[in-house]
Amino acid sequence: MTLPTTATVDLDALDLSALLCSRVCHDVISPVGAIVNGLEVLEDEDSAEMRDFALDLIRKSARQASARLQFARIAFGAAGSAGASIDLADAENVARGMFGDDKTQLTWSAPRALFPKNKVKLLLNLVVIAVTAIPRGGVIDVAVTGEGEAPVFVLTAKGSHARIPAHVEALIAGAPESGTVDAHAIQPFYAGLVARAAEMAVRFSIQGDTVTIRAEPAGPAAAAETDA
Template structure:
């Protein structure tokens, strides 16, 4: 399979990124509007809203930059940064991260980038909240996602398995497709398995394993 991204896939991926940034950026704008309306009397509440939302936007941008940008290349991302980035994405939300991975040094090329994309899949797989336990498995990693009704959408699973053509991609399937393509680029298999109704495992398996 080619590792090129078709224009349709690029459009959907950019739309997904923008969608995930709308909430914190919008909250910043709301805080600024509150200050404009109330002046100095807006108080600490507006300033706290702006500060918290700006931090959330920065954490999301950091993950997107490493997961989908050149900054996440083999020399641009180390295990400590990857851990901080993953934990930052989930901070303050309904999903808790339990990091138990002892990453190989150096990790296989592309593994950390794929870890960040897998973290987005794990977040999507836990709509009601839960826990993501990240463990090492040989030269690879697994994300063990536990929570009520845990599971990936059928569209995501199909895209991850290479069963959706680029022309048929949607906002619901683009993340699985991106994971598949970046996996091919770095020779890392991404396997999602359902262990029961409340548990799903997302494994990253380098080709040499």
């Protein structure tokens, strides 16, 4: 299924920025809260065992908060001046920091090159969606081919109970069924905005326990090549 390239819902700048801020805060508040809890334990406990536990919690949560902020800076933020390029190696590093854990294994195949900012932002936002496609964890393979101005992204998410996330196709198309976008839905909606800005078309497919997300240059030539 190829998603439409014209949105039917248009958020104003204030609503878009507010919803994105809400999304970032949601991602960061959990590890920051854990850091606060760990500090409270250090203040109240004399037990060496509990203090070691608190320090370990603080270390892990600080790393997690840092990883989430670094990811958000590229995926949702400016990450450089207008028209800037981003190294795909940096995108890989923040993606691994954000999602690489015992539950989800991330493999990455991409050239070590500078790509246009919006295309890298789209790639990272598609990684977020790929993670939600395998709620019980599994393997996500990210493959980038082609040159920076006309790349092809193919992400495959394989795991138990894999599914195309509900409403994600309509949200990326900018045409949510409800006609509105809330903080829960802002990420795929934003991915659609970035895809259109980058002149990329996004398609989803599923076969068995594998969901495939493919993004490629939009336009008549790309469509003809896909049909062929």
